[in-house]
């Protein structure tokens with residue numbers, strides 16, 4: 001439980017103790033801003049960002065561009081908006097976007113690739129969500145006038161539904177090189193790219209240098225309350241700014257959000273290895289439970305996907321029984337569940353969740 005210097009009322013204390021008692025492993029999006037973030041938000045210097053006059057937003061965008069070794073960056077309210085702006089910038093209506101079959105842009109972004117960019121997904125299944133150049137190469141449409149043309153290749157690192165899996169840098173780079181040789185841009189959905197970097201022990205700039213654009217989130221494991229960034233060339237970001245405004249994402253005194261975002265970007269990546277160690281430990285313990293199937297060795301970051309078919313219960317039944325014991329874990333489908341470790345769940349809380357899982361599944 002984190003402490004705050006500010007005096008708190010009874011309702012806040014009650015809400016906090018409820019939070020403390022509940023072990024919420026549904027997602028790293030549930031992380032709450034740290035006391036330092038809240039202080040920075042209260043004190044943030046702000047201006048009108050649509051006029052480019054918010055000094056804190058400008059600092060955040062500058063810092064993101066520098067950390068990723070790019071010309072420019074733009075703050076967007078959500079990862080979804082960042083990905084969809086990137087797709088719009090890179091494609092023309094009537095084109096195809098090659099992506100992994102369980103990618104976030106396909107399964108969880110409201111068909112916006114069709115709605116906003118006029119494109120369809122060419123979905124390619126990859127083992128644990130990871131694609132190879134040989135998978136992608138075969139799906140690039142021939143350059144003839146009577147088939148829709150491929151406009152973009154998109155990868156996700158870490159891959160959420162693949163179980164937080166990480167692209168080996170050489171695999172991602174081979175894809176970027178192959179796509180570029182074929183005249184195609186490559187966008188990275190790097191919602192959790194800092195987790196990938198922590199797992200690989202390399203800077204984000206190094207593992208993303210060949211991508212044409214990268215979206216990453218401040219509001220997941222990095223614990224900011226809101227916000228994502230899109231990084232790339234100056235020309236790409238200038239175009240992204242137009243589409244952000246078109247989508248209603250031109251915010252005004254958004255420096256209040258950027259103040260928390262700066263702490264998320266510059267301080268929080270350092271602690272992600274703790275979440276990874278907790279996830280690996282939980283995976284190893286889960287693998288010992290009868291009826292649960294997973295390969296703990298594959299758990300490289302903060303996401304654990306496990307199969308519960310052998311317990312004789314559905315994921316919905318397990319979710320409900322866990323919730324009664326103060327543990328929140330969601331099903332992906334009737335047989336598979338996903339848990340996500342993060343800053344607000346320490347080793348002791350992971351132990352409590354495991355105990356509840358033992359009771360429910362055992």
Ligand SMILES: Cc1ncc(COP(=O)(O)O)c(C=O)c1O
Nearest residue numbers: 078079080081104156160189191
């Ligand atoms: C891999 C991935 N990409 C993109 C997003 C979208 O982020 P947001 O919820 O901020 O729109 C998510 C959100 O969970 C995600 O997991």
